[in-house]
Amino acid sequence: MIFVSACLTGERCRYDGKSTPDENMIKMVKNGKAVAACPEVMAGAKTPRIPAEIIGGDGFDVLDGKAKIFDKEGNDKTEEFLKGANLTLELCKKESVSKAILKARSPSCGSGIIYDGSFKGRLKGGFGVAAALLSRSGVEVTGL
Numbered sequence: 001m002i003f004v005s006a007c008l009t010g011e012r013c014r015y016d017g018k019s020t021p022d023e024n025m026i027k028m029v030k031n032g033k034a035v036a037a038c039p040e041v042m043a044g045a046k047t048p049r050i051p052a053e054i055i056g057g058d059g060f061d062v063l064d065g066k067a068k069i070f071d072k073e074g075n076d077k078t079e080e081f082l083k084g085a086n087l088t089l090e091l092c093k094k095e096s097v098s099k100a101i102l103k104a105r106s107p108s109c110g111s112g113i114i115y116d117g118s119f120k121g122r123l124k125g126g127f128g129v130a131a132a133l134l135s136r137s138g139v140e141v142t143g144l
Contacts, residue, residue, distance in 0.1 A: 001095045002034040003088070003134070005103040006041070008144060013038040017048035020103060022144060035095045039084030039108040039130040042091075052077045054107050055117040058126030059085075063133060069107055072119050084108055085130040089137055100134050104143040111135075111143035 007014045009029050010021035028034035041047065050071040057067030063085075068078045085108065092100070102109035110128035115121070127135060135141045 001097045002028060003092050003095070003097045003100040003102075003139070004029060004034045004036040005101070005106070005109045005144075006036040006038040007103050008101065009036045011036065011038065013041045013047050014103075015040075015047070015049050015051045025101065025144070034101075035091065035097070037088065037091055039088045040081070041084075042087040043080045043084030045080060045084070050075070051119070052081070052107050053115045053117045053119060054126070054128070058114060058124075059107075059110070059129040059132030060127060060136070062129045063136065069129070081108060081129045085133040088130045089133050092134060092137075092139055097139060099140040099142070100131070101142055101144050102128070102131050109143075111141045113143065 004025045007019045008022045008025040012019045052071040061067035069081045102111050108128045108130040111131040114126045116124040
């Protein structure tokens with residue numbers, strides 16, 4: 001089974017209330033080959049919401065307590081993102097997920113590239129919190 005970021009299946013769950021649908025991801029879910037969810041929504045985040053970025057590292061650093069996640073207004077969202085990552089991992093274990101295809105650049109799902117924490121649209125290498133937890137737990141993580 002494959003886990004897919006829900007925004008890639010057309011669900012309007014991104015911070016801006018939009019989605020980034022991908023026909024292949026939609027087909028995989030419809031054909032029962034993938035399960036889709038949004039870590040942030042699973043943790044209780046509303047859509048739309050204030051954008052958030054990882055400050056001081058990446059998702060692995062957040063998991064290790066070395067970095068935090070703040071929204072653009074300066075609110076600490078670290079615990080919410082950790083909750084979403086853990087709920088995502090629980091779902092993946094329940095569904096016997098071995099691979100995850102996640103939305104690039106997200107502070108939750110980013111895999112390989114995330115925003116740099118400046119809220120200026122700059123990118124850096126790294127993983128979001130859910131992507132890092134899944135990877136650390138043995139799930140193959142790729143970005144789209």
